[in-house]
Amino acid sequence: MTAVKTDAPPGREQSRPGRPGWWTARRRDHLAGFLFTAPQLAGTLLFVLLPLGLMFWYSFHDWNVLAGGFTWTGGENYERLAQDPALPGVLGATAAFSVGLVALNLSLALVLAILLNQRLAGTIVFRTIFFSPVAVTLVAWTIVWRFLLQDDGGVNGLLSVFGAEGPNWLRGETTAMVSVVVVQVLKNVGLNMVLFLAALQGVPKELYEASTIDGAGAWTRFRRITMPMISPTILLTSIITVVGSLQVFAQIDVLTSGGPGTSTTVLVYYLYQNAFQFHDFGYGATLSVLLFAIVLVLTVIQWQMRRKWVVHED
């Protein structure tokens, strides 16, 4: 019995009797693998894990950039977080944005995917139309919408053609939040739509044929076959949409700057204000920790709940 397993031809091993036995082809493969992944690994260490660690470190400090002060304050920033009078409003705005975005994005993406999955003329054109905003630069897209949503902008101009008088979209607390959500949904719905479309096209036709023979109607087929079969994609899209919704920044910055009042000041924007406008990087880092915790908890919850409703995950 030999403990060394080698993929190399026996003849080669025999031709190098002085070579150490541990330098096997398997180890060479491992080393090659590590070296190939090293750039990505180094990038992750340098640009993800290191900043993450520093974020926790900074959150225990008072770091005033202008004054040049960087002093250990223990849990002071966390105490401040617990007592921050602005935080409930910020978390409320964050929740409103996330819930609105996830609900509208996923439902619209699914409806569009179902419609565009029909064998009708022109579906390729519509698929392109709905997907194209995904490829547009986010800030450019948002700036155009800022003009469209002005009081005298294109949206209200269109409404006036039909005799309706639109609100001042970005100046009302509710309409501003609705506007930010809709602009973001229109930007990214195409991505989820394509994922749903791929999932829908992967559902075996035999299942529909069998259920039709059994007398199932369209709604029953959708509920009993389509939804379970595409549930892994629903899980995927919901996770990336929830995480993405919590990271919204540019849209808020360009469209509303967190206003009117603080109605669209979501957590990332509040974090940005504290760190980069108020020069309080310590508290900004503490808010980042909170954001990290929220994203982590929501993702873990979604991941754990998949067993209850995602096919093949039990």
Add this chain to the structure above:
Amino acid sequence: MKHGRQLLAAAAAAPLVLAACGGGGDDGPVTLRMTTWSASEDHLAMLNEIADAYIADHPDVEAIEFDPLPFEGYTSTLTTQIAGDNAPDLAWILENSAPDFVSSGALVPLSETLSGTEGYEYDDLIPAATELWREGDELYAYPFSTSPFGVFVNNDLLAEAGQPTAAELIANGEWTWERVIEAGAAVHAATGTDGLVIRDFDYSGWDNLSTLWTGWGAQAWSADGADCGFDDPEMTEALTFMHDAVFEQEAMPGPGTTADFFAGEAAMTVTQISRAGLLAEAEFGWDLVPLPAGPAGEYSVIGQGGLGVLTVAPHPEEAADFLAYMTNPENSVKLAQYFPPPRESQLTAEVLGQANPLLTPEQLQAVVIDRIDSGVVKPSHTGQAQLDQAVRAALDPLWTADADVAGVLAELCTAIDPLLTQ
């Protein structure tokens, strides 16, 4: 052979991520870096000309780089550079950040360097212009731009609405806010274009409204910065007047509407004289006049930009020396081409006129020279960024047609009182 190629390729790829950070010695000539918020080719050409002349006489400095940052978010970008250990040597500083920069120790004291520089004429600096940039007697930044606000007027639009020109109103002693809004409303009614725009306000940059409320004797907070002034009767009266001008008389564009005076979209705009360059190709007749009088009489508001050396600069001594050279009397005249200087001896129509060929000596005299000494600087306070955000958020409810002005302003003070006393 296969494994050998794999290893070779991987080994070749790995160093790509091991980009070493370069670190040069500081023994040789240094390179200075200065951040600005202007990317104007003319401005940069002038700055480079001054820098080249300095470098020619100073072998210890081999290069001076001017690094324009976007005006929007300028201070945030600057502080991020500082936080990232990438601080410039010198920086333009916005007036609303002045108290934070001056009081925090972020800037190198300049008085000794400037007054000790031969031929600098330190005493020529106007105290009113340097006040914001001093702590006690110590000067922390040089106010390279001290520019009063004025009103640019589109005489063609006024004439189209049957209104007298600004010059005629001034001659008749009618250049008041009330009359200006009346004329603006008439223009809006007659032509559909907007009457008067307070530039850069845009229902967000509220500190620009000091160009209006100072006419009522109002102020954002007391001189010592401790007491909120938004709920004072003068402020309530001033902002009620403005609210009425926007929503009742429609003399000013409402929130969410943009109008650019320089594109002919408004009859009048309140801004600084440095914007005159935008009128080089204007196809309408225009004038520049002082701010209208308010119930409290005539007044002036000044916008400033400071130039300082950062304490954490890589080369603070060389930077301070360059600052002294850049702002000496000779170079100050060059800077005056674009930025009204804080030097008393240079505040003449002749010096300013070379810079602003579009403006007449009379306009410069009336708007700049006569007003700079008595001007009130736009509101600024320690912790300005937080105050800025808090006031903007609290003022938002004011910009609806049915707003309770006094109620909004009272709540505003409740919101910012803790920040004022911090």
